[in-house]
Amino acid sequence: MPDERVAEAVALLDTALAAAPKRDGASLSRAVVLLSALRDEMAARDGRRTPESRDRLVRLNGILSAILAVHFPLGDPPWEELRNAKTWLGELEGTAPQDRQAALT
Numbered sequence: 001m002p003d004e005r006v007a008e009a010v011a012l013l014d015t016a017l018a019a020a021p022k023r024d025g026a027s028l029s030r031a032v033v034l035l036s037a038l039r040d041e042m043a044a045r046d047g048r049r050t051p052e053s054r055d056r057l058v059r060l061n062g063i064l065s066a067i068l069a070v071h072f073p074l075g076d077p078p079w080e081e082l083r084n085a086k087t088w089l090g091e092l093e094g095t096a097p098q099d100r101q102a103a104l105t
Contacts (some may be wrong), residue, residue, distance in 0.1 A: 009031040013027070013082060013103070035064055035067070056092070066081040066084065
């Protein structure tokens with residue numbers, strides 16, 4: 001069963017994208033909180049033991065970076081990067097059924 005935090009974060013990113021060009025700070029903040037907790041759990045449990053666990057952490061860090069870039073932009077918010085992050089998060093959630101839980105937890 002997929003991690004509910006991922007599904008909630010995807011919904012929050014949808015909400016934030018629908019509000020563009022206005023930044024939805026509440027949705028962006030909540031998505032960061034959810035995904036940071038997931039990342040921390042993954043790191044504590046799996047660390048960087050295997051190439052797969054390293055890849056999951058790298059991908060999740062990239063997603064978090066894209067969300068933060070929109071939440072705290074240095075210039076114009078990079079909305080396209082947020083769209084990409086939402087896609088990447090969906091791909092992380094949509095791994096093969098036998099690997100789905102391992103990819104998210």
